[in-house]
Amino acid sequence: xxxxxxxxxxxxxxxxxxxxxxxxxxxxxxxxxxxxxxxxxxxxxxxxxxxxxxxxxxxxxxxxxxxxxxxxxxxxxxxxxxxxxxxxxxxxxxxxxxxxxxxxxxxxxxxxxxxxxxxxxxxxxxx
Amino acid sequence: xxxxxxxxxxxxxxxxxxxxxxxxxxxxxxxxxxxxxxxxxxxxxxxxxxxxxxxxxxxxxxxxxxxxxxxxxxxxxxxxxxxxxxxxxxxxxxxxxxxxxxxxxxxxxxxxxxxxxxxxxxxxxxxxxxx
Numbered sequence: 001x002x003x004x005x006x007x008x009x010x011x012x013x014x015x016x017x018x019x020x021x022x023x024x025x026x027x028x029x030x031x032x033x034x035x036x037x038x039x040x041x042x043x044x045x046x047x048x049x050x051x052x053x054x055x056x057x058x059x060x061x062x063x064x065x066x067x068x069x070x071x072x073x074x075x076x077x078x079x080x081x082x083x084x085x086x087x088x089x090x091x092x093x094x095x096x097x098x099x100x101x102x103x104x105x106x107x108x109x110x111x112x113x114x115x116x117x118x119x120x121x122x123x124x125x126x127x
Numbered sequence: 128x129x130x131x132x133x134x135x136x137x138x139x140x141x142x143x144x145x146x147x148x149x150x151x152x153x154x155x156x157x158x159x160x161x162x163x164x165x166x167x168x169x170x171x172x173x174x175x176x177x178x179x180x181x182x183x184x185x186x187x188x189x190x191x192x193x194x195x196x197x198x199x200x201x202x203x204x205x206x207x208x209x210x211x212x213x214x215x216x217x218x219x220x221x222x223x224x225x226x227x228x229x230x231x232x233x234x235x236x237x238x239x240x241x242x243x244x245x246x247x248x249x250x251x252x253x254x255x256x257x258x
Contacts, residue, residue: 027218030211037208041201045249050185052178059174072168079161086154110168117171126175 022081029078036071056126065122072114080107145232153210156203163200166193198247205243209235 008014043064048054058064083103091099120126141147166188173184187193213235216222222231 027215030215034208034212037204041204041246045246052174052181055174055181068171072164072171075164079157079164082154082157083161086158110164114164114168114171117168117175120175126177 022084026078026081029074029081032070032074033078036067036074039067040071056121059118059121060124062122065118068118069115072118073111076107076111076114080104083107145229149210149213149232149235152206153214156207156210159199159203160207163196163203166196197250201246201250202243205246206235206239209239209242 002009004014043058047058059068080103084100087096087099087103170184170188173181173188176184213222213231216231222228
């Protein structure tokens with residue numbers, strides 16, 4: 001027995017091959033975030049102070065800047081995937097699409113702003 | 128829209144089954160961490176905007192509501208990290224039996240509470256760290 005609809009057969013429509021895309025990215029970003037988030041929290045708590053000069057020195061180190069960029073990128077990505085599922089579960093009707101658009105835009109802005117800020121400091125723009 | 132029950136069926140679930148509680152807590156902590164990202168990026172932008180702008184931003188970020196939020200963030204991070212690892216282990220096909228999942232729920236609860244106590248002690252106890 002085939003589960004395909006007659007219309008789908010006539011149109012030659014099949015799987016879009018994207019069924020596990022969201023699921024897979026959520027897992028991939030989770031795995032990456034285990035070391036990245038632990039590094040971030042431990043580094044933050046290890047800082048001697050939260051004065052501007054301390055932070056600039058910290059963020060200007062190449063490895064710090066690189067890991068911060070990766071952390072922001074992967075964390076916002078993972079966040080976008082997660083918040084999207086929550087919206088899909090609890091928001092219905094016309095406001096669902098609008099909410100999803102907003103959520104995606106906000107995450108894009110957060111990722112861009114975070115990476116921009118780190119790079120600006122890393123390249124000496126906030127000294 | 129047809130009036131069918133919508134998933135997840137919040138009105139028919141028994142709310143305090145450990146399965147629902149651990150799953151729901153993972154969502155809530157995830158959302159809290161998403162809000163944390165907003166604060167993090169605001170803070171990073173403040174650092175990038177120079178010393179004067181940073182001092183102004185710190186004035187806002189040191190408000191009691193934010194200090195409370197940092198504690199909540201450490202709680203959310205501790206839970207979401209450990210619960211996330213539990214999900215990753217499930218994805219390999221292990222630990223899905225009822226008794227195993229019940230045990231891992233207890234492990235997640237215990238480990239995340241210990242982790243949170245450790246982080247909070249490190250972050251906020253005078254003498255350990257000066258913030």
